[in-house]
Amino acid sequence: MKKIVDGNIELRGLFLTKLIDLSDVLINGCYDCSRNYLTDLIGTPHTIHGRFDCSENPLLNSLNGIPKTVKGDFWIDLLLKDLFSEDYINSLCNIGGKIIYAKYEE
Numbered sequence: 001m002k003k004i005v006d007g008n009i010e011l012r013g014l015f016l017t018k019l020i021d022l023s024d025v026l027i028n029g030c031y032d033c034s035r036n037y038l039t040d041l042i043g044t045p046h047t048i049h050g051r052f053d054c055s056e057n058p059l060l061n062s063l064n065g066i067p068k069t070v071k072g073d074f075w076i077d078l079l080l081k082d083l084f085s086e087d088y089i090n091s092l093c094n095i096g097g098k099i100i101y102a103k104y105e106e
Contacts, residue, residue, distance in 0.1 A: 011033045019042065074099045
């Protein structure tokens with residue numbers, strides 16, 4: 001049985017290189033691991049009922065560990081669009097919202 005977390009998980013801008021293992025967790029909210037130094041998504045929750053944001057991770061080179069289901073929008077950095085196409089992301093994750101390639105200004 002999966003563990004359930006009610007609410008959002010905010011890991012934005014913590015200089016993380018690895019994520020806490022929440023792979024057996026369902027999040028009734030949003031999950032934000034943006035603005036870190038992740039190379040993969042290992043440890044992300046299995047299911048996210050809100051938005052998933054992994055944008056602004058300049059070292060991201062693998063979607064290993066991607067959530068199985070994101071009911072909201074899936075945010076990823078625009079600079080990774082050539083590496084991770086919408087078709088590729090959709091083949092790995094059931095997304096209820098849109099895939100948004102975010103462009104950030106410094």
